[in-house]
Amino acid sequence: MSLWRMRAHLWVCLAWLAGLCAACQPAAAQPLELASQTQNGVQVTLRLVYDDEGQALLEAIFTPEEADAHLYSKDLPLEGLDGLGRPTRLDLPQASPLQARGDLQESAAAESLVVSPDLPALPVYPAGPVTLRLPLTLPPEGVESAQVLVSYMACTPRGCNKPVINQAIDLGALSAP
Numbered sequence: 001m002s003l004w005r006m007r008a009h010l011w012v013c014l015a016w017l018a019g020l021c022a023a024c025q026p027a028a029a030q031p032l033e034l035a036s037q038t039q040n041g042v043q044v045t046l047r048l049v050y051d052d053e054g055q056a057l058l059e060a061i062f063t064p065e066e067a068d069a070h071l072y073s074k075d076l077p078l079e080g081l082d083g084l085g086r087p088t089r090l091d092l093p094q095a096s097p098l099q100a101r102g103d104l105q106e107s108a109a110a111e112s113l114v115v116s117p118d119l120p121a122l123p124v125y126p127a128g129p130v131t132l133r134l135p136l137t138l139p140p141e142g143v144e145s146a147q148v149l150v151s152y153m154a155c156t157p158r159g160c161n162k163p164v165i166n167q168a169i170d171l172g173a174l175s176a177p
Helices: 004-023
Strands: 032-039 042-050 057-062 089-091 111-113 120-124 129-136 143-152 154-156 164-174
Touching: 042 143, 042 164, 057 143, 089 120, 089 129
Parallel strands: none
Antiparallel strands: 032 042, 042 057, 057 129, 089 143, 111 120, 143 164
């Protein structure tokens, strides 16, 4: 066999092995929809997603029903500023079997909303949906049942909806991929 044919044969074998190895790679875990509910003008969709390193993230997508509605920053105090606004939050109950492994992440930066010169500026997200992600550590054996707490308040230029504060939502059973 000529040297050229041996090289060609070797390249074919290497390409075949590379394809075989690629087929053996684990596929990236797909998002898993856990729950969805609509209350006080906002739909909240909860999903389990994974980052590039395969680490679990609990994702909450807060979608106001009205296109011009905004939500308040996750960093706003639970009681608002001078009683105005309520934070958009995703939290674990105190006795949760899930463990947060980092801080709550937001999909958009908050902007300052000045309602009146006599009142403090309020940190709000731009009108429309906002996604919050909480990095999680799932127990290796998974969990049979878990809950999360959501808080939010949607407002439009015409007024605000009643706030939702620490509303428990069942996620069901969770396991690592």
